[in-house]
Amino acid sequence: MPELTTILFYIFAFITVGFAIIVVSTKNVMYSAVSLFMSLFGIAALFLLLRADFLALTQVMVYIGGILVLLIFGIMLTTKITDAEIKTNNLSYIPAAFFTTGIFVILIFVLYTTKWNQKTPIQNEETISQIGKALLSSYVLPFEIASIVLLVALVGAIMFSRKK
Amino acid sequence: MVELNYYLGLSSILFAIGVIGVLVRRNAIIIFMSIELMFNSINLSLISFSSFLGDVTGQILVFFIIAVAAAEAAIGLAIIIALFRNKGTVNIDEINILKW
Numbered sequence: 001m002p003e004l005t006t007i008l009f010y011i012f013a014f015i016t017v018g019f020a021i022i023v024v025s026t027k028n029v030m031y032s033a034v035s036l037f038m039s040l041f042g043i044a045a046l047f048l049l050l051r052a053d054f055l056a057l058t059q060v061m062v063y064i065g066g067i068l069v070l071l072i073f074g075i076m077l078t079t080k081i082t083d084a085e086i087k088t089n090n091l092s093y094i095p096a097a098f099f100t101t102g103i104f105v106i107l108i109f110v111l112y113t114t115k116w117n118q119k120t121p122i123q124n125e126e127t128i129s130q131i132g133k134a135l136l137s138s139y140v141l142p143f144e145i146a147s148i149v150l151l152v153a154l155v156g157a158i159m160f161s162r163k164k
Numbered sequence: 165m166v167e168l169n170y171y172l173g174l175s176s177i178l179f180a181i182g183v184i185g186v187l188v189r190r191n192a193i194i195i196f197m198s199i200e201l202m203f204n205s206i207n208l209s210l211i212s213f214s215s216f217l218g219d220v221t222g223q224i225l226v227f228f229i230i231a232v233a234a235a236e237a238a239i240g241l242a243i244i245i246a247l248f249r250n251k252g253t254v255n256i257d258e259i260n261i262l263k264w
Contacts, residue, residue, distance in 0.1 A: 016174070047211055077245055096187035111173060156238075
């Protein structure tokens with residue numbers, strides 16, 4: 001009988017990968033957005049399994065609450081949902097398959113030939129206080145720069161989408 | 165017990181799916197979603213390293229990646245909407261005015 005965490009890992013991994021495949025394969029852009037939503041939820045659950053509670057919440061709030069709503073607005077502004085999906089010419093499938101298989105084989109090769117340095121994970125320790133301390137001591141400058149990046153992106157997005 | 169390798173394997177599968185999406189699909193919004201999938205696969209591998217090393221630095225990196233991804237989403241969708249307004253399409257094969 002496998003452990004509960006193992007069963008949960010397989011369930012969430014299956015959800016994530018299955019919906020990710022739907023994202024890239026379905027003809028309807030709206031189905032694709034909804035599948036991305038499920039896939040991102042699966043990844044948030046995997047973050048919880050890895051004891052990254054703060055980032056699981058951040059993932060749900062930023063990706064699902066922010067980016068996905070923005071994406072659905074983008075879909076509704078750019079395509080009519082009943083429209084036929086843009087056709088892909090068949091020529092691009094073969095190089096794409098070669099390229100992707102190459103990347104995948106390299107990643108798996110590196111994964112199994114590297115001796116990863118790992119300890120046994122510490123159980124039941126909250127990460128929020130650790131992240132907060134690190135963000136306001138060692139990583140203050142990147143933290144402030146991130147706020148400036150977000151401000152500039154906001155202003156830039158408004159500039160782009162405004163009518164001339 | 166789920167090992168580190170399982171998470172890294174899942175992360176590389178997700179990354180490969182994202183690469184397929186970017187290379188095969190012609191709709192700019194689907195390409196955008198595939199890029200988000202690749203971001204998430206990298207976040208997953210960073211968090212698994214962080215968790216299996218007992219070090220919080222990887223999670224801080226993921227925090228910054230999420231912040232930059234939010235900025236990238238806002239700008240990218242604004243660009244796609246501006247493109248649609250000017251060209252009337254989001255098919256990247258028809259957006260070729262920079263192609264010589």
